[in-house]
Amino acid sequence: MILYYSPGACSLADHIALEESGMKFTLAKVDLKTHKLEDGRSFYDINPKGYVPAIQFDDGQILTENIAILSFIADNYPALMxxxxxxxxxxxxxxxxxxxxxxxxxxxxxxxxxxxxxxxxxxxxxxxxxxxxxxxxxxxxxxxxxxxxxxxxxxxxxxxxxxxxxxxxxxxxxxxxxxxxxxxxxxxxxxxxxx
Ligand SMILES: N[C@@H](CCC(=O)N[C@@H](CS)C(=O)NCC(=O)O)C(=O)O
Missing domain, CATH: 1.20.1050.10 (Glutathione S-transferase Yfyf (Class Pi); Chain A, domain 2)
Structure with missing residues (x-):
């Protein structure tokens, strides 16, 4: 799983929750001014809404919106529910x-x-x-x-x-x-x- 984040943005909540859950994930930093990733790709190609957080599952599917992502994490790690x-x-x-x-x-x-x-x-x-x-x-x-x-x-x-x-x-x-x-x-x- 990949978490698309920007330092100190609301995606920090998802980042903390993922750390707590022990789920395997990597981080991809998004520059919210340019909406680009560190490797130069446009973030709009990942989340057309242009904002973080977004997570990408191993099958490529993208999930956006804090409420949905945090609920997904809590459902998979009920200690956080x-x-x-x-x-x-x-x-x-x-x-x-x-x-x-x-x-x-x-x-x-x-x-x-x-x-x-x-x-x-x-x-x-x-x-x-x-x-x-x-x-x-x-x-x-x-x-x-x-x-x-x-x-x-x-x-x-x-x-x-x-x-x-x-x-x-x-x-x-x-x-x-x-x-x-x-x-x-x-x-x-x-x-x-x-x-
Ligand atoms: N409805 C979204 C809002 C997310 C949001 O506001 N993200 C901000 C950072 S805290 C952002 O990425 N802003 C940059 C932009 O909208 O281009 C959610 O709840 O996940």
Whole structure:
């Protein structure tokens, strides 16, 4: 399997989850400015949507979208799945919130040319969404004692928040410290040139 990633992008969540799962994979770095791979190929030929993450199975099939890829990993390595009878759906609920409400809210902070007031409004929205998810943390991870793929996705958005000067509510600081302390996270960050 190949994971197409860009350093520190949302694909870091999938990278951490794959490291945790013990599944065999290799990394292919994508330059998100040129949409090219390191060997010069166009990333659009792999994912016509042009964004990471994407994984390529050994039979050549491509799977895109964080929610789908993280769910695929958790299905294959259930230790990363939320517990309980409705765990899979609770996890999808969190992944959808992280993707649609938190991740997407960062767009004005990443987009060149956003005005200061657009950036301030985005930061306010992010603070609101983070306080909503912070209120649901069972501790230290989202679902309690065990990390799930949703924690890794949230962790990446928390790195972005801190980088953009957004203070984290205490439950998210604790969650972030716990995720960061996992050996697989160190491996993934080092492989992406971030630690
Ligand atoms: N809907 C996608 C969005 C992925 C996404 O926003 N990827 C960003 C990095 S965090 C990206 O590759 N942006 C570059 C581009 O869109 O060209 C998902 O959830 O996987």
């Amino acid at each position: 939320a517990p309980g009878q409705n765990g899979r759906y609770r996890q999808l609920e969190k992944l959808s919130f992280i993707s649609g409400e938190i991740h997407k809210a960062f767009a004005p902070l990443f987009k060149p040319g956003s005005t200061e007031s657009e950036k301030a409004a985005a930061a306010d929205k992010i603070r609101k969404r983070l306080s909503e998810i912070a209120a649901q943390v069972k501790g230290p991870y989202l679902f309690g004692e065990h990390a799930t793929v949703a924690d890794f996705y949230l962790f990446v958005t928390l790195l972005w928040a801190v980088k953009n000067g957004i203070d984290l509510p205490q439950p998210l600081k604790t969650l972030s410290e716990h995720v960061r302390a996992r050996p697989t996270v160190d491996v993934a960050l080092k492989q992406e040139g971030l630690a």
